[in-house]
Amino acid sequence: MMNPVVMHTDLPGLGLRRQGKVRDIYDLGDRLLLIASDRISAFDVVMADPIPDKGRILTQISAFWFSHLADVTPNHLITSRVEEFPPACRPYAAMLAGRTMLVRKCRPLPVECIVRGYLAGSGWAEYRQTGTVCGISLPPGLTESAALPEPLFTPSTKAELGAHDENITFEKAVTLIGADTAARVRELSLVLYCRARNWAEPRGIIIADTKFEFGLADGGLILIDEVLTPDSSRFWPRDDYQPGRPQKSFDKQYLRDYLESLHWNKQPPPPPLPPEVVANTRTRYLQALKSLTGQELA
Numbered sequence: 001m002m003n004p005v006v007m008h009t010d011l012p013g014l015g016l017r018r019q020g021k022v023r024d025i026y027d028l029g030d031r032l033l034l035i036a037s038d039r040i041s042a043f044d045v046v047m048a049d050p051i052p053d054k055g056r057i058l059t060q061i062s063a064f065w066f067s068h069l070a071d072v073t074p075n076h077l078i079t080s081r082v083e084e085f086p087p088a089c090r091p092y093a094a095m096l097a098g099r100t101m102l103v104r105k106c107r108p109l110p111v112e113c114i115v116r117g118y119l120a121g122s123g124w125a126e127y128r129q130t131g132t133v134c135g136i137s138l139p140p141g142l143t144e145s146a147a148l149p150e151p152l153f154t155p156s157t158k159a160e161l162g163a164h165d166e167n168i169t170f171e172k173a174v175t176l177i178g179a180d181t182a183a184r185v186r187e188l189s190l191v192l193y194c195r196a197r198n199w200a201e202p203r204g205i206i207i208a209d210t211k212f213e214f215g216l217a218d219g220g221l222i223l224i225d226e227v228l229t230p231d232s233s234r235f236w237p238r239d240d241y242q243p244g245r246p247q248k249s250f251d252k253q254y255l256r257d258y259l260e261s262l263h264w265n266k267q268p269p270p271p272p273l274p275p276e277v278v279a280n281t282r283t284r285y286l287q288a289l290k291s292l293t294g295q296e297l298a
Contacts, residue, residue: 002052005038006095013088021046022055022231028086031078034101040231040281042256043266044159049273053297055099057285058229063101064293065227069195073188075223076103076215098298106215106222111173112158112165113185115193117151118208119144120234120247122167134167143244145208145236151193153186158213184221185214196228204291205250206241208234230288250288255281 009017014026014033021041026033036055040047059080066077082089082097089096116123116133123133124144131138134154142148155173156165174182189212197207210233213225226232230251240248246257258277264270286297 003056003098004095005050005052006035006055006099007037007039007050009035009037009095011092014092022058028088028102030105031086032103032105033085033089033096034103035096036099036101036226040252040255042252042259042270044165045266045268045270047255047270047273049278051278051281051285053282054285056297057289058226058231059099059101060295060298061229061289061292062226064295065196066223068199069192069223069227072191072195073221073223075227076106076217078102078104103224104217104222106217106224108158108213108215108224109177109181109185110158111155111168111176111182111185113189113212113214114154114156114167114209115151115189115212116154116209117148117193117197118206118234118236119146119148120208123154123209135169145241145245145247146243151190151197153189155182155186181221185212188212188214188221188223192223200235200292201238203294204238205288206236206238206247208236208247210234228292230285235288235292250284250291252281254284 009024011026016027018025022037022039024035024037036058038050038052038054040051040054063077063080066075080101082093082100085102119127119142127133127138127142131140133152136152139149154167155170156167159165170182192212193210200207210228212223214221215224233251234253235250236247237250255277262271289295289297
């Protein structure tokens with residue numbers, strides 16, 4: 001059964017609110033409340049139609065990965081149990097339940113840490129033109145969706161709402177966050193990706209690529225935001241995988257493919273989403289949750 005849809009929040013008494021593409025963030029002083037709405041974005045445009053339960057699915061998947069990968073690096077999650085939230089949250093408990101994380105405050109790094117294990121998306125487009133992905137040379141003759149010889153760390157800028165992220169070189173990342181920090185997030189990102197890939201494949205999902213974000217707290221790096229969700233990753237069904245063509249997916253690619261079939265300039269306002277596109281997107285996200293975590297939607 002679907003839960004009530006949450007597109008936007010307005011919660012008096014919970015401090016200043018900042019709104020991202022998907023999350024509403026409330027400042028509780030030394031902590032933050034991250035509420036995952038049912039908004040969905042594509043091509044950096046937030047759709048007008050929600051995906052029911054999407055925020056709950058993302059939160060449940062992220063909470064699973066934060067726990068599963070905690071031995072690799074600390075993270076910002078304090079609790080996702082609404083009964084453990086501060087007293088000021090109690091009037092909103094029903095809405096917050098399942099879609100909210102109480103997290104440590106930190107200073108987010110101004111780079112997104114992308115790891116690519118397969119040749120897809122913008123990487124495939126670049127490779128066809130230049131034989132490179134984000135400026136990194138690859139062997140000739142690779143096909144679409146082919147496994148890369150080894151996973152690649154390809155950072156990008158972290159754009160403000162309404163702007164586009166841009167791929168950058170590792171050297172540019174060094175200028176933004178320093179050599180030691182850049183080397184450490186590259187190392188952590190590759191380890192996290194390989195751990196997750198090795199977990200997911202026996203459970204029927206190929207993680208083609210994903211995005212991690214890190215912040216600084218108490219002088220150390222912590223993993224933040226969301227982790228290995230259908231919003232931040234390409235998830236392909238292993239039993240249908242075949243290099244040389246686009247893949248079916250348990251992520252946002254289905255929505256992107258639908259939008260690509262329209263005469264839309266990828267600028268606001270977004271086109272309306274047919275009910276079947278909404279339902280099929282939700283089904284794919286639920287499948288990712290079940291396959292990766294072994295859990296039904298709580």
